[in-house]
Amino acid sequence: MKRREFITAAGVGGATTAVGANGAVGTAAAQEEEGPQEVPEWPEFVTEANGYSSGETQDARGQSETTVNVGAGDGLAFDPPAIWIDAGTTVIWKWTGNGGGHNVHGQEGEEYQSEVVDQEGFTFEHTFEQDGQINTYQCDPHAGQGMHGGVAVGSVPTTEVETGVITDPEELGVKIQEHYVGIGAVLMISVSLVFSFFTLKYGESPHAKGGD
Numbered sequence: 046m047k048r049r050e051f052i053t054a055a056g057v058g059g060a061t062t063a064v065g066a067n068g069a070v071g072t073a074a075a076q077e078e079e080g081p082q083e084v085p086e087w088p089e090f091v092t093e094a095n096g097y098s099s100g101e102t103q104d105a106r107g108q109s110e111t112t113v114n115v116g117a118g119d120g121l122a123f124d125p126p127a128i129w130i131d132a133g134t135t136v137i138w139k140w141t142g143n144g145g146g147h148n149v150h151g152q153e154g155e156e157y158q159s160e161v162v163d164q165e166g167f168t169f170e171h172t173f174e175q176d177g178q179i180n181t182y183q184c185d186p187h188a189g190q191g192m193h194g195g196v197a198v199g200s201v202p203t204t205e206v207e208t209g210v211i212t213d214p215e216e217l218g219v220k221i222q223e224h225y226v227g228i229g230a231v232l233m234i235s236v237s238l239v240f241s242f243f244t245l246k247y248g249e250s251p252h253a254k255g256g257d
């Protein structure tokens with residue numbers, strides 16, 4: 046009888062695992078059903094900036110300050126190159142020390158300009174006040190090489206991008222993993238049930254067959 050009790054306990058454990066895993070799979074499915082997302086309608090100056098990929102905007106609305114790295118990627122990019130903030134948010138540009146001398150120089154929108162610096166850890170900041178403005182800026186020494194950025198403030202004109210499609214390989218990997226956990230749980234239950242069945246039917250007393 047002890048063996049039977051052990052098998053029952055194992056079966057209950059398997060079922061609990063499956064419920065948890067199914068919950069995770071359900072969450073993943075819900076995320077895939079997300080509709081289109083509103084992002085600022087960036088000018089080409091920003092969409093062609095180094096480090097910018099389609100539909101990518103760092104949403105920093107609701108934050109009092111946000112940081113942009115100067116000299117990211119191969120050294121000639123701002124990261125993130127496109128950010129969305131509220132009026133009154135302070136953008137802090139922070140130099141990585143890579144890519145030579147850079148500056149931050151407002152183009153469309155508000156006016157601000159830093160000196161050209163190549164020193165790691167140097168910072169320059171500007172607080173954006175004009176709601177509804179799409180600001181663009183550049184690094185003067187590397188403007189011709191695409192070192193541009195954009196700062197959208199508050200209620201700017203927007204465009205829709207599809208977020209239901211998963212393009213990030215890492216995110217996709219996680220979702221596949223979640224599905225495998227679900228499949229694995231179902232397999233474990235099946236194996237456990239089959240194992241229980243055969244063990245209970247034939248395994249209880251090996252001596253019964255030949256012994257009697």
Ligand SMILES: [Cu+2]
Nearest residue numbers: 147184187192
């Ligand atoms: Cu530069």
